Every structure is written in C-alpha cells, then in structure tokens.
Amino acid sequence: MSQPTNVVIAGLGGQGVLKASDILADVAFSAGLDVKKSELHGMSQRGGSVSSDVRFGERVFSPMSPEGEADFLVVLSTDQVPVNAAALSQGGTLIEASQIDESALSNKKSINVALLGVLSSHLPFNAELWAEALRRNLPEKLHEANLQAFSIGRNQ
Amino acid sequence: MDSLPQHHELALLSGDEAVAMAAIDAGVILGTGYPGTPSTEILETFEKLGGRAQWSPNEKVALEVAIGVAFAGARALVTMKHVGLNVAADPLFTVAYTRLDGALIVVSADDPGMASSQNEQDNRRYALAAGVPMLEPSDSQEAYEFTLRAIEISERWQLPVLLRMTTRVCHSKTIVRRGTITIPPPHTPHFEHDFPSRVMIPAYARPAHRRLRKRLAEMAEWNDAEGPNQLIAGSSSVGIISSGVAFQYVREAAPEASVLKLGMTYPLPIEQMRNFAASVDLCYVIEEGDPYLVEAVRTAGIAVEGKPEMYRFGELNTARVRRILEDDLLPEPKPVPGKPPALCPGCPHRSVYTALKNLNCIVPGDIGCYSLGVLPPFEAMDTLVCMGAGIGVGLGMRHSLPPEEARRVVSVIGDSTFVHSGITGLVEMVYNPPESGHLVLILDNGTTAMTGMQEHPGTGRTLAHARTGKVVFEDLARAIGIHNVHVIDPTLNPARFQELIQTCLNTPELSVVIARRDCLLATRSIREYERCNDEPAN
Numbered sequence: 001m002s003q004p005t006n007v008v009i010a011g012l013g014g015q016g017v018l019k020a021s022d023i024l025a026d027v028a029f030s031a032g033l034d035v036k037k038s039e040l041h042g043m044s045q046r047g048g049s050v051s052s053d054v055r056f057g058e059r060v061f062s063p064m065s066p067e068g069e070a071d072f073l074v075v076l077s078t079d080q081v082p083v084n085a086a087a088l089s090q091g092g093t094l095i096e097a098s099q100i101d102e103s104a105l106s107n108k109k110s111i112n113v114a115l116l117g118v119l120s121s122h123l124p125f126n127a128e129l130w131a132e133a134l135r136r137n138l139p140e141k142l143h144e145a146n147l148q149a150f151s152i153g154r155n156q
Numbered sequence: 157m158d159s160l161p162q163h164h165e166l167a168l169l170s171g172d173e174a175v176a177m178a179a180i181d182a183g184v185i186l187g188t189g190y191p192g193t194p195s196t197e198i199l200e201t202f203e204k205l206g207g208r209a210q211w212s213p214n215e216k217v218a219l220e221v222a223i224g225v226a227f228a229g230a231r232a233l234v235t236m237k238h239v240g241l242n243v244a245a246d247p248l249f250t251v252a253y254t255r256l257d258g259a260l261i262v263v264s265a266d267d268p269g270m271a272s273s274q275n276e277q278d279n280r281r282y283a284l285a286a287g288v289p290m291l292e293p294s295d296s297q298e299a300y301e302f303t304l305r306a307i308e309i310s311e312r313w314q315l316p317v318l319l320r321m322t323t324r325v326c327h328s329k330t331i332v333r334r335g336t337i338t339i340p341p342p343h344t345p346h347f348e349h350d351f352p353s354r355v356m357i358p359a360y361a362r363p364a365h366r367r368l369r370k371r372l373a374e375m376a377e378w379n380d381a382e383g384p385n386q387l388i389a390g391s392s393s394v395g396i397i398s399s400g401v402a403f404q405y406v407r408e409a410a411p412e413a414s415v416l417k418l419g420m421t422y423p424l425p426i427e428q429m430r431n432f433a434a435s436v437d438l439c440y441v442i443e444e445g446d447p448y449l450v451e452a453v454r455t456a457g458i459a460v461e462g463k464p465e466m467y468r469f470g471e472l473n474t475a476r477v478r479r480i481l482e483d484d485l486l487p488e489p490k491p492v493p494g495k496p497p498a499l500c501p502g503c504p505h506r507s508v509y510t511a512l513k514n515l516n517c518i519v520p521g522d523i524g525c526y527s528l529g530v531l532p533p534f535e536a537m538d539t540l541v542c543m544g545a546g547i548g549v550g551l552g553m554r555h556s557l558p559p560e561e562a563r564r565v566v567s568v569i570g571d572s573t574f575v576h577s578g579i580t581g582l583v584e585m586v587y588n589p590p591e592s593g594h595l596v597l598i599l600d601n602g603t604t605a606m607t608g609m610q611e612h613p614g615t616g617r618t619l620a621h622a623r624t625g626k627v628v629f630e631d632l633a634r635a636i637g638i639h640n641v642h643v644i645d646p647t648l649n650p651a652r653f654q655e656l657i658q659t660c661l662n663t664p665e666l667s668v669v670i671a672r673r674d675c676l677l678a679t680r681s682i683r684e685y686e687r688c689n690d691e692p693a694n
Contacts, residue, residue, distance in 0.1 A: 012495060025329055029168045036295075037168075037329040040271045046528065049494025061408040063295075063328035063401075066474040067489070083494045 004034075004057030006065035007119065009112075010084040011076030013047045016112035019137065020074070021052035023116060026133040027125050028056035038063035049083055072122065074115050095119055100153060107142070110149035117153020127154070169332045171299035171325040175233075175263060176201035177334060178303035182259075183342040184231045186210065188218040190576060191607040192237030193272040194326035195265035199235055200610075203620055211610060211619045214543070214576040215240035219247045219262065226260035226316070227354060230345045231307055238266040238279045239542065243577070249286045251316055253364035255353035258343060259310035261303065262288070263319045265326050268445050269471035272606075274523065274540060276470075278445035283318045283422035287368050289375055290318040290422040291384065292400040296330040301337050302419060305384055308339045313371050320421070322444065324401045324471065376423035384419030385428060394481075395436030397429055397453065397460065402444045402472050409477040421449065426456045433458045442480060444472045499528050504673035505599055507646040508568070509534035511654035515661070517566045520553060522546035522578075524570035524606045525675075526599050537568065544569070544577025547585065547596055554590030562592040563661055569596065572604035572612040575627060585666055586637045593664040595657070598629055601675035602682055609678045621685040633668040640667040647673050 007024060011017040018039055025037040039052040053065040065087060073088040074095045075081050081096060088094060100114045113134065120130055134146050169177065175198050179187060187202045187209040189195065203209040212218035215236040225232035236244060241264045248262065264282065267273040283290035291306050293299040299321065306317040352360045379385070391412045398406045399418040406415060416432040418425070433439040433453075440461045441450040450462035463480045466488075479488070499505050509529040512519055513536040521527060521537035522545065529537040539549050550567030557565065569578045578598075585594055604610040611617045616626025633641045640660065646653040653671070660667035674682055 013497065022329075025168060029166075029331065035168060035329070035331060038324060039327055040323065046497030046500065046525065047495070048497030060330075061404040062474045063324055063330065063404065064473055066408070080494070083492045086489070086492065 010051035020112040036063040107145035114149040114153040117150040172197035174296040174299035189235035191610040215244040219244040226256040226258040229257040231259040235263040259307040260316040380425040386417040388415040390414040405477040520549040547581025571600040603678040623689040646671040
C-alpha cells in the first residue's frame with residue numbers, strides 16, 4: 001500500500017491554522033481519498049502555538065503525521081518554524097509566510113489561504129476542487145479575497 | 157436543521173460530530189452535559205442537527221437528568237471530559253445497580269497528554285470500578301457506530317454504557333459513512349413503578365448489586381462471542397492487542413503484525429484474548445495511558461508484553477509505538493517548546509491579576525482562561541486543583557495561616573466554574589467563616605470562555621442561546637447570608653478595583669466581589685444573542 005501524503009500546518013492561535021487544514025482535508029476528501037486530520041483545540045484562541053496535521057492517500061491510520069515524516073510543513077508565523085521543524089521529513093518541503101508578498105493580498109488575514117495556494121502547486125488536486133473547498137469552508141463575504149490570495153500563492 | 161459537510165453518503169467528521177450524528181439517527185431525545193475539552197462539540201453539534209441539548213450546571217446534574225430520561229424509557233446522551241466523570245461518579249456508581257427502561261450513554265472524553273486538562277486520569281478504570289460496560293472507538297466511523305451499538309447494548313442489558321473517547325478520537329476528522337448500522341426504534345416514554353429496581357435503599361441495593369454482576373458476566377460472554385471486536389490476521393510471530401486510537405498507531409507502526417482490536421473493553425472478551433495470544437509467538441498489549449488492559453490480561457493468566465512505564469505518560473503516537481515494539485528505553489526526543497497561550501490583549505482578567513499582584517495576595521485559583529494568571533507577567537495564582545476548589549482551599553488557608561498572611565488570601569473563580577462547583581464553597585464560607593474573614597472574587601466574563609464560549613446558568617441563555625432563567629450571583633450571595641457583596645467592572649477604573657479588594661481584605665467580614673466584564677472574544681456574539689432574544693417572536 002502506498003504511503004499517505006503528510007502535511008503539517010502550524011502557526012499561532014488566531015492565524016487560521018485550523019481553517020487551512022479544514023480546507024486541505026476537504027479537498028483531499030472531495031478527490032475521493034482517505035483523509036485524516038488532527039488538531040488540538042482548547043488553548044488555541046489564546047495566541048499560543050497551534051498545529052494541525054492532514055494526511056491523505058489510499059489508506060490512512062494515525063491521524064497525526066509521525067515525527068520526521070511530513071512531506072510538507074506550512075508555517076504561518078516565522079517564529080514557529082523551529083518549533084515544528086522536527087515534523088518535516090528529510091527532503092520535505094517547507095512553505096512559510098515569507099514566501100508571500102503580503103502587500104499583494106487584498107486581505108492580510110488570508111495569508112493562510114495564500115500558503116495553501118503555494119502548497120497546492122505541489123499536490124495533484126485541480127484548481128476547481130480547491131475553489132469549491134474554499135467556498136464551502138469560508139463565509140461568502142470572504143470568498144473573493146481568499147480566492148485572490150489562493151491564486152497568488154498557487155501562481156508563484 | 158443544519159447539516160454537516162458531506163459528499164454523497166460520506167462525511168468528513170470529528171469523532172465528536174460523529175457521536176452527535178449517531179444520537180440523531182438513534183432518536184436520542186435529550187443530550188445533557190457540561191462543556192469540557194475535548195467533549196464540548198458533541199452537544200453543540202447535536203443541537204445544530206436538530207437534537208435537544210442542554211448544558212447543565214455540572215456533570216453530576218447532567219447525568220442525573222439523563223438518568224431520569226432513561227428511567228422514563230427514552231434515550232439519553234450525557235457528555236463530559238474525563239475529570240467531569242469524577243463529579244458525576246456518585247450517580248454513575250449507583251445507576252449501574254438500577255434497571256433502565258431506555259438507553260443511557262455516558263461519554264467520557266479523556267485527555268491523555270493533557271492538551272487542555274489538569275490531569276491525565278484514565279477513565280477506563282471507572283468502567284471497572286462502577287461495573288459499567290464500556291466501548292472505545294478508534295476513529296469517527298467507530299464513534300458513529302459505537303454510539304448506536306452502545307444504545308442497543310444499554311437497552312438490551314438495561315444498564316448505562318460508558319463511551320470512552322480520547323482527544324485524538326474526539327477532535328480528529330476522519331471519513332464517516334452514515335447508516336451503516338440500524339438498531340431497534342426507541343420506546344415510547346412511559347413510567348412503570350418498579351421500586352426494587354430503582355430505589356436503592358439497602359434492602360433493594362443488595363440484590364441489585366448481585367443482579368449487576370450477573371448481567372456483567374453475561375455481557376462478558378456476549379462480548380467474547382459477538383462483541384464489537386476485530387481480528388486482523390497477520391504474522392504468526394507477533395500479535396498485538398489494542399483498543400481506541402492506539403490501534404491506529406499499531407496498524408501504522410507494525411503493518412505486518414496480527415492484531416486483536418477491542419471495541420468493547422469492559423467487560424473484556426478474555427477468551428478471545430487468550431486464543432489470540434496463543435496463536436502468536438509473542439503477544440503485546442499496546443494501550444495509551446494506564447496499564448488497564450495488560451493488567452486484566454495478566455490477571456487472567458495470559459502471558460503478554462506490556463509497555464515500559466515511561467510510555468504511560470502522555471499520548472501515544474506511531475513513533476512511540478515503534479519504540480515500544482523495539483523495547484527502546486532511551487530518553488525520547490524532547491519537543492521544542494511552542495509559544496504558551498496567554499490572556500488575550502484587553503482581557504478583563506488582566507486588570508484583576510494586576511491588582512492581586514500589586515497587593516501581594518495569596519490566590520487559590522480555579523479552572524478556566526484565568527488559570528493563565530499563573531504565568532508571567534502576572535504569576536498571581538497560587539493553586540489549581542479542580543473545578544470549584546479555589547474557594548474551599550482559600551478557606552483552609554485562612555483557617556491555618558498566621559493572621560498577617562491569612563488576610564492576604566483571595567479565592568478566585570470564574571462565572572461558569574462558580575455555578576459548576578463554587579456555590580457549595582460559598583455556603584461553606586457562611587457556615588464555617590475564618591476568623592480573618594474571606595474574600596471570594598468571581599471573575600464574571602459572561603461565558604464559558606475556556607472551552608469556546610458556551611452558555612451557563614449565569615448567562616440566562618440556553619445552549620442554543622435562547623433566553624431562559626438566569627442565576628444572578630450577587631442575589632445568590634446575599635441570599636445565603638453574605639452582606640458584603642460588590643459588583644464592579646475591573647477594567648473601568650483599575651485603581652478603584654484594587655482599592656475595593658484592599659478594603660475587603662482589611663475587614664474580618666465575608667466578602668464577594670463580582671468582577672463583571674464580558675469576555676472580549678464573546679462580546680459581539682452576546683450582543684447578537686440578546687438582540688435576537690429581544691425581537692418579538694413571529
């Protein structure tokens with residue numbers, strides 16, 4: 001059986017880490033794959049470190065990406081890179097906020113979705129699946145800004 | 157009726173959401189509970205899906221209400237975090253002696269690793285101690301199916317069933333196929349007198365205990381023969397007995413091993429485990445937390461390998477299971493510490509802790525966002541034991557410390573925690589007042605903030621945010637005999653707030669100060685709920 005793809009998304013409470021992992025999990029689910037997503041609630045709204053794992057493939061067991069086995073580490077806040085670095089596999093891809101020109105975003109809070117755009121260029125899901133998942137997971141008034149942020153990330 | 161995101165008949169759900177969906181499908185007529193991570197979303201989802209759900213003042217009351225539902229012949233679900241079951245343990249142990257006409261499912265959401273709890277107690281011990289059958293799902297599909305099976309089991313044996321979940325089962329999202337299990341329809345609620353089965357005076361409780369043990373013995377046989385357990389054939393050299401989310405780590409860490417996956421972990425299917433262990437050269441028991449399964453298996457005379465003591469602490473994961481199977485006793489890699497949570501900028505608790513720190517108070521504290529007052533920059537909370545403990549602990553300190561220290565003791569408790577377990581502490585204060593007096597400071601931010609802004613009896617709104625009866629703390633405090641009761645917004649004039657605390661500490665009287673200011677994160681929602689409640693009904 002092929003190994004699942006492991007993505008860890010990390011940042012600080014309030015940055016949209018969990019929203020980003022919901023969108024990614026929804027995309028993989030819509031593509032017909034087995035998906036598991038793990039996260040910890042509780043202290044997340046109090047500005048502390050937050051991370052969420054999304055795993056997808058033919059069959060997924062553990063909801064958490066085993067240490068050192070993440071294919072992608074997406075970090076929304078630069079100071080959280082060292083905290084989560086051990087998650088990433090050797091040869092894994094680090095995607096971080098500094099890769100996005102924030103001034104190009106129509107809403108700066110969409111950095112989470114912009115980074116999903118960067119991630120999307122490495123994954124086998126088409127743009128329409130992503131757009132549908134974004135619309136399903138975000139309130140309508142945020143659709144335009146987030147579709148724009150996603151496309152900035154995806155087309156880098 | 158709201159709906160959960162789904163495509164065709166599949167849905168990507170958290171374990172909590174899956175339990176709620178099953179409760180809807182089973183016709184559960186009432187869900188009760190007290191908010192607590194990681195259980196909170198079960199009732200919230202149940203309500204969104206059209207179920208009737210209620211927050212109770214605490215888990216004990218929640219369970220008692222649910223027992224009434226089951227005595228009336230209907231189906232009840234009661235949810236709580238692991239420590240909540242300590243509060244509800246009193247009714248749990250005795251309802252196990254009674255005969256239910258309906259179904260009673262008690263969800264205990266345990267928190268191994270303490271992502272958001274004060275201890276990592278393993279509530280599988282409660283099933284054993286109370287004599288209550290227990291099911292343990294390992295993902296959301298099982299959370300869905302085991303909820304339905306638990307209802308069926310509860311009605312068949314007329315006993316409560318413990319559905320024991322853990323943080324990773326509650327909060328991980330996995331794919332759920334709905335409608336995989338059908339159970340008989342619920343009974344029509346109706347009450348028949350049956351004194352010996354429901355009135356646990358000693359004369360009736362003695363035979364009731366024997367009846368319980370007899371039923372559990374029958375259930376053990378049933379579990380052995382046709383319980384919700386699963387045998388995964390694999391290598392004949394290594395076999396692993398596991399349950400709950402640990403099963404998922406086992407499958408990933410040792411894909412070649414034979415696995416006996418237990419769905420019902422009390423009463424245990426001992427003969428199945430015996431046969432399984434005999435079928436492999438080396439049999440491991442891999443479980444998260446306490447050595448619950450391994451002790452039971454060894455007591456039955458079955459030779460198995462457990463995990464080294466170091467793996468008892470914290471959660472398991474795939475890497476740790478690999479280490480257990482390799483008998484790796486080396487110190488584990490330490491995770492890089494993340495940024496700790498902090499009181500939000502502008503949080504009203506900030507002004508309170510600033511004052512307490514300025515006055516060099518001794519602060520027996522309690523459980524909620526305000527527990528963060530122990531961390532820098534405040535470092536102004538001295539104790540945290542359990543819900544409501546801050547008041548009793550403060551009184552004990554007042555009784556024993558020398559006067560100059562006793563006069564600096566202030567008990568601090570949040571609004572939801574006060575309703576949960578603080579009221580009896582206040583009664584204790586009136587009944588057994590310390591010589592130096594005492595001050596209880598209720599931090600009333602108008603919501604159960606820590607667990608995600610749930611309502612409670614002090615907000616005057618139901619779980620679904622509709623207007624209902626409201627417990628007014630200042631009226632309550634005065635009614636039980638406390639004369640010195642003040643309500644103040646601690647953020648408006650911090651100097652005045654600090655003066656008020658100082659004044660209360662200077663008197664040998666009993667004082668209650670209610671520091672009232674809505675949680676910043678909840679203000680907008682609260683305003684919206686109140687606006688909706690003010691609109692005339694159509």
